[in-house]
Amino acid sequence: MATGYPAGGADRPLWKQPEFWTTVAAVAVLSVGHYAAPTHDPFWHDLFRRLYYLPIILAAFRYGLGGGLVTSILVSLLFLPHVLMTRAMLPRQASEAVFEIPLYLVVGVVTGILSDRQRKANESLRRAERLKTLGEMAAGMAHEVKNPLAAIRSSAQILAGHVTGKDAEFAGIVVAEVDRLNKVVNEFLDYARPAPLRREPVRLSALLDSCLKLLAPVIREKDVNVKTVYPEAEAAVSVDPAQLRQVFLNLILNAVQAIENQGSVEVSVTESGHETRVAVKDSGPGIPPDKLTRVFEPFYTTKPGGTGLGLPIAQRIVAEHGGRLEIESTPGVGTTAAVVLSVRRSA
Numbered sequence: 523m524a525t526g527y528p529a530g531g532a533d534r535p536l537w538k539q540p541e542f543w544t545t546v547a548a549v550a551v552l553s554v555g556h557y558a559a560p561t562h563d564p565f566w567h568d569l570f571r572r573l574y575y576l577p578i579i580l581a582a583f584r585y586g587l588g589g590g591l592v593t594s595i596l597v598s599l600l601f602l603p604h605v606l607m608t609r610a611m612l613p614r615q616a617s618e619a620v621f622e623i624p625l626y627l628v629v630g631v632v633t634g635i636l637s638d639r640q641r642k643a644n645e646s647l648r649r650a651e652r653l654k655t656l657g658e659m660a661a662g663m664a665h666e667v668k669n670p671l672a673a674i675r676s677s678a679q680i681l682a683g684h685v686t687g688k689d690a691e692f693a694g695i696v697v698a699e700v701d702r703l704n705k706v707v708n709e710f711l712d713y714a715r716p717a718p719l720r721r722e723p724v725r726l727s728a729l730l731d732s733c734l735k736l737l738a739p740v741i742r743e744k745d746v747n748v749k750t751v752y753p754e755a756e757a758a759v760s761v762d763p764a765q766l767r768q769v770f771l772n773l774i775l776n777a778v779q780a781i782e783n784q785g786s787v788e789v790s791v792t793e794s795g796h797e798t799r800v801a802v803k804d805s806g807p808g809i810p811p812d813k814l815t816r817v818f819e820p821f822y823t824t825k826p827g828g829t830g831l832g833l834p835i836a837q838r839i840v841a842e843h844g845g846r847l848e849i850e851s852t853p854g855v856g857t858t859a860a861v862v863l864s865v866r867r868s869a
């Protein structure tokens with residue numbers, strides 16, 4: 523049976539869960555009662571036959587589709603010999619009873635699917651609530667951290683001006699590390715408290731070019747060949763340029779950082795129907811499938827100085843624009859991160 527229910531010891535083995543034994547006991551008691559009931563009395567047979575729905579529903583509710591299916595099959599297997607046995611004595615009841623078997627299966631499967639769906643919805647709601655509370659608390663804390671950080675940074679800078687040699691190097695490390703902490707705190711604040719969108723007509727190619735210009739020093743550090751592919755007559759779209767800039771900067775930076783020594787990055791804009799697609803494609807090492815599901819998790823990072831907030835923030839901003847952020851990756855070939863916006867275009 524599928525396990526994984528949240529509260530009350532879902533991690534415990536099956537035989538230590540009271541619901542499992544309740545289901546087993548209910549099926550056993552009902553089967554014994556059913557077989558022991560006087561053969562000529564249809565009342566008891568009808569009663570037991572219907573009571574079988576209770577353990578099926580209980581198992582489906584507790585263990586989802588797997589539980590519902592296994593229990594309904596078990597009940598059907600226990601029920602079938604009884605139908606065959608009573609066929610000679612109560613032919614009408616027996617032929618009616620045969621139809622109960624598909625019903626057991628349907629009830630087990632439908633209740634199981636519904637309970638799985640409900641559980642998933644509850645889990646994501648709980649997760650969203652936890653994240654929201656955590657975000658609010660941490661945003662307050664992050665604010666408190668920023669002031670001492672500013673004081674530490676300026677003191678270290680003053681110190682750096684008064685010392686030489688190794689001491690100056692240490693003071694420089696303090697400044698660099700404070701800058702890194704500041705970046706984490708600022709990105710976290712962005713994530714926890716998103717700013718409202720300020721839409722205006724924007725040509726995405728121009729926005730992308732300005733991002734590439736900003737990242738030119740990082741791009742130059744490696745042997746990365748950057749190519750841009752834009753539509754000939756590109757229409758402007760109504761977006762928040764400051765927030766989308768943050769998205770594109772992170773996607774391009776991720777692409778450049780992914781390339782170890784040498785490679786290519788292609789930045790493209792494609793218009794089709796009501797959608798505009800901005801894709802950043804790199805020839806980096808790619809992301810293994812088991813890691814691909816994690817890249818949108820806050821704080822998931824494989825980089826020494828990374829915060830792991832770049833993609834979650836980008837995803838939130840794109841979603842606020844009514845679009846979607848898609849990442850496709852083939853290990854050994856490369857990765858494509860695409861922002862798909864369905865936005866009104868102006869000439």
Ligand SMILES: Nc1ncnc2c1ncn2[C@@H]1O[C@H](COP(=O)(O)OP(=O)(O)OP(=O)(O)O)[C@@H](O)[C@H]1O
Pocket residue numbers: 709772776777780804806807808809817822823824825827828829830831832833834857
């Ligand atoms: N183009 C890419 N190629 C390979 N891996 C990638 C690519 N883009 C993202 N990733 C993986 O996804 C992880 C999360 O990316 P994200 O942008 O959220 O955070 P980060 O880049 O690690 O940190 P930060 O954005 O704060 O600098 C990265 O650490 C990396 O492992």
Ligand SMILES: [Mg+2]
Pocket residue numbers: 772775776828832833
């Ligand atoms: Mg990043």
